[in-house]
Amino acid sequence: MKRSARKRNSKAGTGVTRRSVLKGGAAVAGSTLITGFPTVWAQNIKDIVLTHTGMSYSTLADIGRKASEDLGFTVNMSVTDHPGLINRIVNDPQSIDIADMEIWQSKVAVPQGALQGIEIAKIKNWGELTPLYTEGKFAGKEVSRQGDAPIEFMYLESADATSFASAPTEIATFVPGVYNADTLGIRPDLVGREVTTWADLLSPDFKGKAAIQNIPTNGIMDAMMALEAMGELTYGDKGNPTQDEIQATIAKLIELKRAGHWRALWNTFDESVNLMASGEVVIQSMWSPAVTAVQTQGIKCVYQPLKEGYRGWGNGLALMRHLEGAKRDAAYEYLTWYNSGWVGGFIAKQGYYSSNPKTAMENLDENERGFFYEGKPATADITSPTGEKTNSAGDVRDGGSYEERFSKVAVWNNLMDEAEFLYAKWNEFSAA
Numbered sequence: 340m341k342r343s344a345r346k347r348n349s350k351a352g353t354g355v356t357r358r359s360v361l362k363g364g365a366a367v368a369g370s371t372l373i374t375g376f377p378t379v380w381a382q383n384i385k386d387i388v389l390t391h392t393g394m395s396y397s398t399l400a401d402i403g404r405k406a407s408e409d410l411g412f413t414v415n416m417s418v419t420d421h422p423g424l425i426n427r428i429v430n431d432p433q434s435i436d437i438a439d440m441e442i443w444q445s446k447v448a449v450p451q452g453a454l455q456g457i458e459i460a461k462i463k464n465w466g467e468l469t470p471l472y473t474e475g476k477f478a479g480k481e482v483s484r485q486g487d488a489p490i491e492f493m494y495l496e497s498a499d500a501t502s503f504a505s506a507p508t509e510i511a512t513f514v515p516g517v518y519n520a521d522t523l524g525i526r527p528d529l530v531g532r533e534v535t536t537w538a539d540l541l542s543p544d545f546k547g548k549a550a551i552q553n554i555p556t557n558g559i560m561d562a563m564m565a566l567e568a569m570g571e572l573t574y575g576d577k578g579n580p581t582q583d584e585i586q587a588t589i590a591k592l593i594e595l596k597r598a599g600h601w602r603a604l605w606n607t608f609d610e611s612v613n614l615m616a617s618g619e620v621v622i623q624s625m626w627s628p629a630v631t632a633v634q635t636q637g638i639k640c641v642y643q644p645l646k647e648g649y650r651g652w653g654n655g656l657a658l659m660r661h662l663e664g665a666k667r668d669a670a671y672e673y674l675t676w677y678n679s680g681w682v683g684g685f686i687a688k689q690g691y692y693s694s695n696p697k698t699a700m701e702n703l704d705e706n707e708r709g710f711f712y713e714g715k716p717a718t719a720d721i722t723s724p725t726g727e728k729t730n731s732a733g734d735v736r737d738g739g740s741y742e743e744r745f746s747k748v749a750v751w752n753n754l755m756d757e758a759e760f761l762y763a764k765w766n767e768f769s770a771a
Contacts (some may be wrong), residue, residue: 342617343485344590346596360527361604366500366650374397376556384411384412384665384669385411386412387412387665387669388413388415389415389436389595389669389673390434390435390437390579390674391403391414391415391416391417391437391439391656391764392416392417392418392435392437392438392439393418393439394418394421394424394439394441395418395420395442396608396628397439397516397654397686398416398418398439399724400416401724402414402416402677403415403416405682405685406673406676406677407650410672410675410676411469417435417684419523421441422435422723424440424444425444427442428447428448428544429448429613432441432453432659433659433661435659436512436658437656437658437659437673437674438453438454438506438656438657439516439654439655439656440513440654440655440656440657440735441653441654441755442489442492442652442653442654443487443512443556443651443752444753445512445574445657446492446723446754447754448499449492449495449502449512450501450502450606451501452501453659453660454495454513454657454658454659454660455498455499455658455659455660455662456495456498456500456510456511456512457510457512457513457514457658457674458671460509461675462511462514462671462674462675464505464675464678464679464695464698465514466607467695467698468514468515468678468738469515469694469695469696469723471488471515471518471653471745472489472493472518473487473490473515475489475491475493477510477539477742477745477746477748480522480745480746482745482748483651483748483749485577485578485579485647485749485750485751486560486576486578486751486753487578487751487752487754488651488751489495489653489655491503491513492512492612494506494507494508494509494510494512495510495511495513496510497510498510501720502562502586507680510659512655513655514653514655514656514677514694515653515694516652516653516655516656516694517653517678517693518651518652518653518657518691519648519651519652519653519689519690519691519692519742520745520748521626521627521652522623522625522626522641522642522645522649522650522653523539523561523622523623523624523639523641523642523645523648524611524623524625524629524630524633524640524642525615525622525641525645526621526638526639526640526641527640527641529548529618529621530544530545530621530640532544534643536568536645536717537564537567537568537645537648538569539564539565539622540565540569541565541569541595541600541644542561542678545600545621546598546599546600547600547602548600548602548619548620548622549600549601549615549620549621549622549623550602550603550604550605550620550622550624551601551604551605551623552590552604552623552624553605553607553769555726555761555765556754556761557650557752558604558624559585559589559761559765560577560578560650560750560753561609562588562591563584563588563751564647564750565651566578566591567589568586568645569648572587572588572591573592577749577750578751578752578753578757579753579756579759580754581757582760585760585764589764589768592768592771593768596768596771597686602620603620603623604769608628608629609771611623611625611626611674612629612632612633614635615629615633615638615640615702616638616640625642627642627689627690627691628690628691629758630690631690632735634729634730635723635727635728635729641737642737642738643737644737644739644747648749648750649738649745649747649748649749649750650748650749650751651745651748651750651751652752653751655675656674658670658674660757678693678695678708679695679696679698680701680702681702682701682704683695683698683699683702684699684700684701684707685724686709686724687699687703687707688707688711688722688723688724689723690711692745696712699712705718706718706721710734710735710736712732712740713740714735714736714740714741714743715735716733717730717731717732717733717734717735719732719734720732721734762763
């Protein structure tokens with residue numbers, strides 16, 4: 340796997356060394372089924388409690404309840420935000436058992452020594468998981484390496500490694516979790532014309548009716564996609580811009596803000612939903628479940644495919660360093676269960692994809708499978724995970740099939756080399 344010297348030697352905004360390659364061997368232990376544990380352990384399984392901690396879009400109470408029901412021990416879901424998860428991983432690691440991290444967050448957790456590597460042989464369905472993560476390929480082609488492609492952070496050389504391996508090993512940093520290809524949300528009834536490009540986010544047609552997410556590492560990439568599409572700026576790597584590129588981008592965003600282009604810089608899921616549902620905003624950075632939430636109100640909202648492609652992201656489930664004994668064994672069972680099908684079917688209705696597409700599709704009915712994965716028109720109403728109608732018979736999912744969407748990822752969410760500089764400049768934009 341090729342790595343740039345810039346990526347190997349640079350540092351994240353946290354000040355930890357990021358990409359040196361550890362040389363060494365890895366021993367792989369055999370897998371142990373819960374049903375194969377000693378009787379005394381099996382009798383105490385009900386006393387085990389695992390805390391799964393992550394962001395609100397993936398750390399869902401329904402998943403914890405179903406896991407507890409199926410596995411016989413308790414899985415508690417603990418929701419935090421992006422900074423909160425990093426803070427707990429680094430400063431309060433004992434409060435987490437399973438860290439549900441976005442890929443870029445592993446670049447902080449691994450160098451800090453907060454995680455233990457996952458023995459792939461103990462993940463019983465590993466061979467079924469998407470090569471998007473495990474091989475860096477999709478539909479037989481290499482995925483974009485702009486930003487933090489999952490394969491760049493997928494493997495470790497040993498269970499206690501504090502840097503990433505440069506090629507696949509028998510030790511994983513995390514088990515692949517949920518992922519998606521993000522784009523702009525629009526109100527097709529209010530935009531007044533066709534939207535086909537990221538450049539439309541900055542179009543004067545939508546002055547005072549556009550919004551961008553106030554998460555610096557994500558918002559900057561949406562802005563770069565738009566500015567490059569307009570021909571205003573060009574970037575060597577939109578997932579890892581230089582200081583000069585960041586400064587030029589922020590200057591453009593401030594110029595637009597002072598001209599009244601932005602109706603809002605949203606911070607939370609609910610803000611983005613309310614802005615779109617109210618019609619205050621007609622085009623904006625958006626997350627797939629937020630589009631679903633608007634649709635459940637009976638309001639037309641589209642996650643619009645754009646000709647330049649998508650901004651991809653992914654999560655992974657990691658084991659915290661302190662886990663041992665029966666509790667660690669239970670955690671391995673949970674990691675296998677997570678990609679065994681039920682979760683995949685549940686989160687498909689949010690618009691997300693499972694790292695085991697095969698079992699996810701087996702947990703959807705024919706209509707849902709066709710709509711969410713195969714790009715087919717719905718044959719009956721489509722509902723959210725909680726049962727509200729989101730789409731009618733005849734609707735086709737925005738962006739088409741799973742393969743069509745993920746073959747067009749242009750850049751991945753990233754903790755950039757110049758993260759500290761980005762945060763400082765983004766604060767200038769927020770305050771402008």
